[in-house]
Amino acid sequence: MKTVKEVSELTGISVRTLHYYDEIGLFKPTEVTEAGYRLYDDKAIEKLGQILVFRELDLPLADIKLIMDNPDLDRNSVLAKQREMLWLKKQRLERIIANIDNMLKGDHDMDFTVFDETELRAMFSDMLQNMNESQKQIFIDRYGSIEAWEKHMIEGASDEKVQKNYAKVVEWYGSKEAVKESLKNPPKSEVFTAYQKRIGSIQQKLADMKGTDVNSFEVRQLIGEYDFVAKQLYQVEDARPLLMDIAKGYQENEELAQGVDSVYGDGSAKYIGEAIEAFYMSPGFFK
Missing domain, CATH: 1.10.1660.10 (Multidrug-efflux Transporter Regulator; Chain: A; Domain 2)
Structure with missing residues (x-):
């Protein structure tokens, strides 16, 4: 022993x-x-x-507990899924390394492509199929037609900043396929609205606790609930990358922070950001 x-x-x-x-x-x-x-x-x-x-393999503790407690669960399937995610990360790292090598050689034309044109058109089609007529009309009024909106999106996708945003979304979802699947099967509008309201309620409760230690049980409990709701709303297996980006924005983006503070009170954005970071950065974080 x-x-x-x-x-x-x-x-x-x-x-x-x-x-x-x-x-x-x-x-x-x-x-x-x-x-x-x-x-x-x-x-x-x-x-x-x-x-x-x-x-x-970056599996959340909750998922590991489920695997360890359930001998009938197919561990090979879990490992295969994680392998796919790691392979996608490997591809991205190899692309970044190749870009750096090109820069060292004097070639400054870097390729940040995450989704190619074929993938973008398919994603646009899936997104369009899940929009109601009033939602479509918003974009028709802005761009003149559905075709013009699609053209704008495809042409804009070549921008380096846009592709970096796509890369961030892939990081949130874990893989390109997961992003595509989320567009094919988004949550119903009433469900989406309910989850948004719940997040708003959680943020209000956090704002009301400003000044309380962010490592207190009450604050950590609220962030844990935030984590759970975010997983359901955005259909991601791990909400940490998404919420950590939100935390960073709340603390570093002045315009975003002002918008949050205008709803929940001065200093709310900074406090919520700090609470999210404390939750995920604590030793033994239970995802």
């Missing part, structure tokens, strides 16, 4: 994180002595090794 300190030294996982894994039921000790000391046998340490593999 090994103590929690010995397991920590063996694996590099902090004692605090091991205690947290115990609290959430992800990794419990084999035995707890009468004095309250946690002890782990070889089988438990083997299980921890599996957990660490899944963490290296």
Whole structure:
């Protein structure tokens, strides 16, 4: 049997994180002595090794717990999905490296393409099919016709900043295919509105707690709810990249911060941003 300190030294996982894994039921000790000391046998340490593999694949702790608790769950399918996501990230990194190599050679024409024209046209078609007539009319009034709107979108997509935004969306969703799927099957308008209202309610509650320690249980509970609702609203498996971008915008984008403060009160954007960051940056974050 090994103590929690010995397991920590063996694996590099902090004692605090091991205690947290115990609290959430992800990794419990084999035995707890009468004095309250946690002890782990070889089988438990083997299980921890599996957990660490899944963490290296960026799987949320909640998903890892589901996998570890359900022996019937197809772990190979989970690994295959994570492999696909890592492969897409690898492609993006290779493209960035190639661009840097070209710059070093004196070629400053960098390729930031995320979605090509064929993909964009297909995505536009899917988006259009899920819009009602009043929504379409907004864009017809602005661009003159649906065809003109599509042309504007396709031509604008070649802009480096637009493609970087596409890359950010792919990061939020985990893969290009997930982005495309979200356009094919968006949430119904009434569901979308309900989730938006719920997020507004969460932000108002956070704004009302300005001055409270962002690491307090009450604040962390609200951000946890924010995380859950964001996953449902935007149909993403991991809301962290999206909400961390929101946190950054709330703290660094003056125009955005003013808009948030005008709704929830002065200093709300900064406080909400800090609360989101504290939630995701804390050791042993339970996604």
